[in-house]
Amino acid sequence: MNKIILFSALFLSFSSFSQQIHKCGTHEAMQYQETLNPGYLQQVNEVFSRAKDHQNQDRSTVYTIPVVVHVVYNNADENIPDSVIFNQIQVLNDSYGYTNPDTLNLRDTFNTIVGTTNIQFELATIGPDGNTTTGITRTQTDITEFGDIGFLTGDMSGVERIKSTANGGEDPWDQSRYLNIWVADMSVLGFTALMGYATPPDGLSNWPAGSTDGMSDGVVVQYQAFGNNNPIPLDPGTGAIDFRGRTCVHEVGHYLGLRHIWGDGDCTQQDGIDDTPNAVENSQTYGCDSLPQNTCVDNIGILGDLPNMYENYMDYSSEHCQVAFTLGQRDLMRGVIETDRWDLIDNYPALTVSENNPLNLNDYPNPSNGNITVSGLKGTNTIEIYANNGQLINNINSTESDISINELPAGIYFIRISNSNGVVTKKLSVIK
Ligand SMILES: [Zn+2]
Structure with a gap:
């Protein structure tokens, strides 16, 4: 009897969970890593501070990050075509370059605090073995879904299997030199539960050898949320999720050190970026115009108290609302590249400094x-x-x-x- 009640409770949790698909599991993933390695969150915060304090006046050098996309699939739908992968790289470049056409939708009040990050992405052309590559791996797996019941209680070990060949996924390429992006099915008991998650820069190279385990560095995206031309719609009835390839844009933002624009808390807990308006979480179920307008008082220099910035990629607003990073977010991400993730740029043969x-x-x-x-x-x-x-x-x-x-x-x-x-x-x- 108790088992039935327990299962019913969990099932109800799933039902309510799936009605509003979890947009991003990065915050939960960080909590999970902290349980495995106490001190982890402090280390992440230190890397954030170092990147923010890294006062580099040069914001014009374009940093191009080599990407490998690992497609881990059980059925043909999950084996997304190359065209979707190419499209996702283009969406990343448009978003980080501020060249996407819908920047026209940005409200004028934010015009002076947004712009290009001068960070770009390309599928790797040289693999870890030194040979030419497409920058795409494809792995068929026996695992029908990588999500599991543990995810509801913050245990990410199920979805982390995606990153391990021995556990039915695909091992990463050298994570100091490539941005690894895995695309797979993270459903739980048939419900699409999670759209993506990422690992923030954590300075793990400074930890004593062998002192850490747990999450493997990179980005994971649910296969239907990848690209802006994905032929596979998300399960009908789970909400009108509007995918524009910006789940991956958001997760790469975490990978480059950004936090959610509302700081995963109330008005007192913000994202550490000076020019992002203080806010609370905007839900993806709202349209852009019906969102709460100004939930927290802030003071963005001469601009004063700005409304909630549902146009920001690091919000939870619907993807058709998201069109920009702020200049403060740009500086933080570039600071991360110039300090903690410098090997992504420095070791790659495509880089030409001069x-x-x-x-x-x-x-x-x-x-x-x-x-x-x-x-x-x-x-x-x-x-x-x-x-x-x-x-x-x-x-x-x-x-x-x-x-x-x-x-x-x-x-x-x-x-x-x-x-x-x-x-x-x-x-x-x-x-x-
Ligand atoms: Zn997130």
Whole structure:
């Protein structure tokens, strides 16, 4: 009898859950990781602070992130065609480039705080083995749905199987060099439960080896929510979900460090970005015009108290409302790339910093004894050294071709070299 009651309660939970599909599981995934590795959330917050404090004046260099899409499918519908994948990459580039036509729908009041991120994406053309690739993997699995009952209580281990060949999914490519995006069915008992989730940058490379387990870095998207031309509609009767490929835009925002625009709380708990209006969660079931207009008082510089920004990709508003990132969000994501996720850009052969004035940081030993020489520089360069907490500890402007920096104490540092041709950031471990 108790089992029947329990099952009925769970089923009712599912029913109500599925009536309003969970748009994003990133917040839950972070809580789950914290249970596996206490201190994880603090580490994520530290990476956020470091990225936010990373005051880089260069916002014009286009960072292109190599992407691998892993299609994990049980049936033909889930084996989405290449055309949907190409379309999703285009939607990412339009959204992060602020070139999508429906930016016209942005209310004028936000015009001065939005724009391009100068972050772009491309399917990887060189695989981890050095050979050419389409940037797409396809894996047929016996698993009919990766969601499970544990998800209702915050256990993400079921959906995490998508990222593991041994568990019926597909192993990631080197997560420091590729943005891994998995596309699969995360349904639970036939209900579409979750549209996507992502892992935020967490500085795990700074954790002692073997001290962490749990989530695998990257983005997961429910297969019907991928692309803006997806031929498979979401289950009828589960709500009028309007997919425009922006589930993936939202999840990549988390992957690059952004939080939900309402900070997963009330008016007192916000997203840490200065120019996003304070708000509470907007539901995807509302149309853009019927949303609550201004739920929290804020003060965005000369703009004052702005209304809720349902146009923001990091809201839960319907996808046809979402058209923009703010400049503050741009800066945070670029800060993440320039500090915690720098290897995505730095190690990929497609990156060309400069052909006539190469910035070469391969000359110093790494790990280092603290005496560093950067050689082969040309022109005028700015060399900044940041501590692991984001604090700028050295700033050198020089026209020298060789620059020596002596006696850094033991620790992790980020060395950023910039000139008129580009910017390179390297992580350096000093061991005494
Ligand atoms: Zn989210």
